[in-house]
Amino acid sequence: MVQSIDHVALLPAYLAAGTAVLVLLADLFLARRAVTLAAAALGTVATAAGALWVSSLGERETFCLEGGCSFVADGTGALVAVVFSVLTLGVVGLSWPALRDPEGPPTGEYLFLLACSLTGGVVLAYARDLITIIVALETLTLPLYALVGLRRKSVASAESAVNLLVVSVISSAVTLMGAALLYAVTGAVHLDELRRDLGGPTTDAVATHDPGAIDLPLTSVAVMLVLVGIAFKIAAVPFHAWAPGTYDGAPLPIAAYLSTASKLGGVFALLLIAVGGLRPALDRSGVLLAAIAVATMFVGNLAALRQTRMVRLLAFSSIAQAGYILAPLGAFAMAAGREEDAITAAVAATLAYTVFYVVLELAAFAVVIAVRGSAQGGLISDYAGLARRSPVLAGAFVLALIGLAGLPPGMAGLFAKVTVVDALLEGEAVWLAVVVAVNAVIGLVYYVRVAGVLVRAGEGAVAPGPRVPWPVALTLGAATVAGVVVGFAPQLVLGAAGG
Amino acid sequence: MNAVLLAVLIVPVLGILAVAAGAWAGNRRLGAVLGTVFAGVGLFAAVALGFDHSGRPWTRITEEWVPQLKLSFDIGVDGVSYPLVLLSAFLTFLCCLYTAWKGTERGDALIALLLATNVGMLGVFVSYNLVLFFVFFEIVLLPMFAIIAGWGGPARRRAAVKFALYTLLGSLLLLVGIFVIVTQAGTGDILALTESGGGGLSRGTQLLAFTLLALGLAIKAPLWPLHSWLPDAHTEAPTVGSVILAGVLLKMGTYGLIRVAVGVAPEGARQAAPTLAVLAVVAILVAGLVCLAQTELKRLIAYSSVGHMGFVLLGIATLTQAGLTAALIGNVAHGLITGLLFFLAGSVKDRAHTGELARLGGLREVAPGLSGMLGFAAIASLGLPGLAGFWGEAFAVYAAIQRDQTLWTVLAVLAAIGAALAAAYLLRMLRLVTHGPPGEAVAGMSGTGLRAVEVTSFVPLAAGALVVGLLPFVVQAPIGEAVSGILQAI
Numbered sequence: 009m010v011q012s013i014d015h016v017a018l019l020p021a022y023l024a025a026g027t028a029v030l031v032l033l034a035d036l037f038l039a040r041r042a043v044t045l046a047a048a049a050l051g052t053v054a055t056a057a058g059a060l061w062v063s064s065l066g067e068r069e070t071f072c073l074e075g076g077c078s079f080v081a082d083g084t085g086a087l088v089a090v091v092f093s094v095l096t097l098g099v100v101g102l103s104w105p106a107l108r109d110p111e112g113p114p115t116g117e118y119l120f121l122l123a124c125s126l127t128g129g130v131v132l133a134y135a136r137d138l139i140t141i142i143v144a145l146e147t148l149t150l151p152l153y154a155l156v157g158l159r160r161k162s163v164a165s166a167e168s169a170v171n172l173l174v175v176s177v178i179s180s181a182v183t184l185m186g187a188a189l190l191y192a193v194t195g196a197v198h199l200d201e202l203r204r205d206l207g208g209p210t211t212d213a214v215a216t217h218d219p220g221a222i223d224l225p226l227t228s229v230a231v232m233l234v235l236v237g238i239a240f241k242i243a244a245v246p247f248h249a250w251a252p253g254t255y256d257g258a259p260l261p262i263a264a265y266l267s268t269a270s271k272l273g274g275v276f277a278l279l280l281i282a283v284g285g286l287r288p289a290l291d292r293s294g295v296l297l298a299a300i301a302v303a304t305m306f307v308g309n310l311a312a313l314r315q316t317r318m319v320r321l322l323a324f325s326s327i328a329q330a331g332y333i334l335a336p337l338g339a340f341a342m343a344a345g346r347e348e349d350a351i352t353a354a355v356a357a358t359l360a361y362t363v364f365y366v367v368l369e370l371a372a373f374a375v376v377i378a379v380r381g382s383a384q385g386g387l388i389s390d391y392a393g394l395a396r397r398s399p400v401l402a403g404a405f406v407l408a409l410i411g412l413a414g415l416p417p418g419m420a421g422l423f424a425k426v427t428v429v430d431a432l433l434e435g436e437a438v439w440l441a442v443v444v445a446v447n448a449v450i451g452l453v454y455y456v457r458v459a460g461v462l463v464r465a466g467e468g469a470v471a472p473g474p475r476v477p478w479p480v481a482l483t484l485g486a487a488t489v490a491g492v493v494v495g496f497a498p499q500l501v502l503g504a505a506g507g
Numbered sequence: 508m509n510a511v512l513l514a515v516l517i518v519p520v521l522g523i524l525a526v527a528a529g530a531w532a533g534n535r536r537l538g539a540v541l542g543t544v545f546a547g548v549g550l551f552a553a554v555a556l557g558f559d560h561s562g563r564p565w566t567r568i569t570e571e572w573v574p575q576l577k578l579s580f581d582i583g584v585d586g587v588s589y590p591l592v593l594l595s596a597f598l599t600f601l602c603c604l605y606t607a608w609k610g611t612e613r614g615d616a617l618i619a620l621l622l623a624t625n626v627g628m629l630g631v632f633v634s635y636n637l638v639l640f641f642v643f644f645e646i647v648l649l650p651m652f653a654i655i656a657g658w659g660g661p662a663r664r665r666a667a668v669k670f671a672l673y674t675l676l677g678s679l680l681l682l683v684g685i686f687v688i689v690t691q692a693g694t695g696d697i698l699a700l701t702e703s704g705g706g707g708l709s710r711g712t713q714l715l716a717f718t719l720l721a722l723g724l725a726i727k728a729p730l731w732p733l734h735s736w737l738p739d740a741h742t743e744a745p746t747v748g749s750v751i752l753a754g755v756l757l758k759m760g761t762y763g764l765i766r767v768a769v770g771v772a773p774e775g776a777r778q779a780a781p782t783l784a785v786l787a788v789v790a791i792l793v794a795g796l797v798c799l800a801q802t803e804l805k806r807l808i809a810y811s812s813v814g815h816m817g818f819v820l821l822g823i824a825t826l827t828q829a830g831l832t833a834a835l836i837g838n839v840a841h842g843l844i845t846g847l848l849f850f851l852a853g854s855v856k857d858r859a860h861t862g863e864l865a866r867l868g869g870l871r872e873v874a875p876g877l878s879g880m881l882g883f884a885a886i887a888s889l890g891l892p893g894l895a896g897f898w899g900e901a902f903a904v905y906a907a908i909q910r911d912q913t914l915w916t917v918l919a920v921l922a923a924i925g926a927a928l929a930a931a932y933l934l935r936m937l938r939l940v941t942h943g944p945p946g947e948a949v950a951g952m953s954g955t956g957l958r959a960v961e962v963t964s965f966v967p968l969a970a971g972a973l974v975v976g977l978l979p980f981v982v983q984a985p986i987g988e989a990v991s992g993i994l995q996a997i
Binding site: 356410415416417419422423425426427429430432433434438441442444445446448449452453456460463498499502503506 | 572573574575576627638641642645646648649652656657664668671672675676679680682683686687689690715719
């Protein structure tokens with residue numbers, strides 16, 4: 009059988025992969041740090057532009073079989089691809105101090121790996137069958153093992169890389185096992201086909217499955233395995249233990265990438281599979297997702313209360329945020345949550361919350377990097393008195409933290425929480441909405457504590473350099489402005505996520 | 508009038524920018540003065556807003572904002588909200604003036620935070636959209652937290668965190684309640700929901716929504732037993748913080764109960780009313796007994812607020828014209844009188860460096876002016892006829908008796924006993940503070956006369972208490988008409 013391939017639909021993926029090649033060539037032939045960085049930045053911008061252009065052409069599909077298409081360039085995919093590219097661009101900007109440090113990672117390899125990871129993310133955005141999704145997710149994660157370990161002469165860095173490697177490989181194996189079992193039950197890998205086959209008897213001639221596939225115990229096991237495997241990537245409880253150590257050991261920009269782009273990848277894969285492919289099994293996956301969300305929120309928030317290191321605090325806070333991200337999907341546990349409108353609302357809320365969250369999280373990491381340069385995050389008490397020495401940085405940090413706590417003046421975070429509660433009540437999951445509320449209260453304790461340290465008089469060990477390097481300043485400025493803009497015009501994000 | 512309404516919200520924001528500009532230019536004094544001027548302009552706009560009250564509502568602005576969340580920028584004023592808008596702008600101006608004049612340390616930042624709090628409070632009072640109401644409700648939290656944590660007493664950090672956590676829990680329960688309504692009714696328009704008696708929601712849904720809304724708002728109000736943040740916050744807050752907290756912030760809770768909880772879930776309110784009334788009367792009695800045993804001046808005034816707000820909540824729980832009107836008048840009266848009491852307590856503590864009742868005493872001999880004002884405020888607070896405190900409390904009791912059922916009659920009698928307790932503890936406070944031989948702290952006081960800044964802050968509040976007391980119809984007339992609109996649905 010000869011397939012015709014729509015290369016236009018594939019353009020964003022080509023551009024992302026091209027970025028990796030461009031960076032490699034630039035490093036090889038020119039070997040100038042600034043040029044390589046410029047190539048990486050240019051590539052990510054081109055990828056984002058390509059994704060936007062393709063989405064303006066309407067929905068395009070390619071790699072189609074009778075069961076469905078493996079690669080669909082739709083509006084949601086474009087949103088995710090653009091966010092991926094922009095996040096990668098931001099991380100490239102934030103990498104400036106680390107790359108200029110003679111002790112830091114080698115520029116060419118570092119940016120090449122980052123661009124490879126971006127390629128995985130962009131392909132994931134458009135992937136619509138189990139195999140492509142898993143391969144894309146692995147492409148997204150694989151370069152990160154190396155990136156986490158790229159800090160020279162650092163045992164912590166190597167240790168966290170091994171941690172991440174082991175945990176991630178196990179989780180991939182679990183997901184693959186689940187996917188294999190699903191194939192055994194239905195004979196399908198395309199999400200559309202999977203949904204049809206699990207949904208009950210069908211007139212489709214291709215379907216050779218047992219009409220009662222959805223009721224097989226094996227199906228339940230498969231659903232659990234797939235979702236649990238992906239939960240590792242989001243650092244959801246009980247698969248979160250790798251995150252704090254890995255974030256703290258990795259170079260700061262890579263920690264920022266792990267907690268934003270990598271998390272977005274996990275969330276989107278989860279949405280694609282749980283809601284797209286396994287929709288008939290939502291009654292089972294809903295209960296699982298609700299349990300994971302509740303546990304993730306509580307564990308993340310309670311553990312964050314006790315942290316003394318800045319990056320570990322951000323790591324636990326990002327675990328808690330993963331709980332809020334998953335919370336709308338917990339509504340599937342309720343019968344009302346599985347109605348068409350409620351499902352749409354929950355998916356849109358999860359995507360929207362993720363977008364609000366990555367903007368705020370990137371801003372928070374940008375401040376930490378602006379303050380610390382190529383050093384590690386340090387202790388929270390090191391940041392005491394930042395408000396006196398650098399009011400602008402402290403202001404941006406407070407804005408990001410308060411946004412993560414979900415309060416004005418961090419309007420983006422406020423609307424993120426409102427969106428989640430709205431979706432939960434659309435699915436009549438009042439109890440879960442109350443759990444979200446209680447967790448937001450716990451979260452406020454540590455976010456306010458950090459904000460309090462910043463304004464407290466005192467000399468922390470952190471003395472911000474005479475000047476923040478311009479790429480870091482630019483990234484911080486852009487993330488903060490983006491946070492303020494989506495805070496006052498949340499309909500932009502909500503519209504894109506719902507469309 | 509739409510421009511004036513917008514100005515009421517925007518002028519305080521401009522004031523914050525002016526303060527920031529002052530700090531940027533390195534002249535913090537100028538920033539403080541500019542901030543105060545903007546607070547004054549804001550008060551002027553709030554007064555002007557009341558000139559034209561022919562429409563129902565008087566004025567309204569509706570702009571689409573976030574359709575996905577049923578959030579629209581829908582604001583306006585009517586008789587229920589206008590007195591509180593005025594109170595909020597008025598107290599904020601007095602507090603800014605007091606701060607700027609006294610030359611408080613980092614006074615410009617304090618003024619900016621007061622203005623930010625004011626934006627949130629005014630926004631709550633003028634919102635006609637449920638989600639917008641929530642957004643403004645949240646805006647108040649952090650500025651007030653910063654006021655307590657930055658300018659408060661020795662245990663300020665703990666008190667501030669307690670305040671923030673309680674308040675956030677309350678506002679998030681409120682959020683859940685609001686979205687129970689919004690997702691079921693498909694609209695966030697408070698007036699439309701009130702007119703349709705809750706948008707045709709079922710009894711169960713309305714009860715669930717009302718319970719969540721009332722829980723959330725009761726933390727703010729505060730209703731016993733959810734009040735335990737209040738004594739700490741009031742005691743530790745700086746004088747202006749206590750004034751705004753007691754004067755306006757608590758009213759966001761009671762106003763929200765009337766406008767939002769009763770307004771959009773009337774059926775739920777009807778079912779939950781007896782519970783609310785019982786808790787309100789318990790609050791009155793408990794607060795009265797606790798106050799009798801208090802040994803610290805600001806803490807005593809703080810606890811007395813719990814009792815006074817108990818009367819307001821009792822009025823709301825009756826769900827009658829008289830009760831709701833009494834509640835709204837009680838709101839305004841409490842704002843004026845307790846604001847004055849906190850200003851006075853601050854002046855006493857400034858001079859005597861302690862609020863311990865045992866170490867005060869004999870104030871009328873050493874500082875007759877201050878003592879006289881304190882006497883006036885205490886008598887107004889205990890509800891002497893002819894002063895503002897009387898109408899709200901008397902009519903709350905009257906409204907309960909009017910319900911003519913055994914439970915309500917018993918509650919009315921108990922509330923009346925609570926009013927007597929209030930008289931007892933306020934007179935005890937006066938005896939300990941003003942009478943007797945000068946205590947050690949009072950004897951060593953410096954600057955016994957009233958300062959100009961104090962006279963300027965106290966007199967308008969005292970005059971307000973007198974005007975509302977002698978001419979209650981000034982407040983009652985616009986309120987009554989608007990309240991009947993809310994009650995029609997029940």
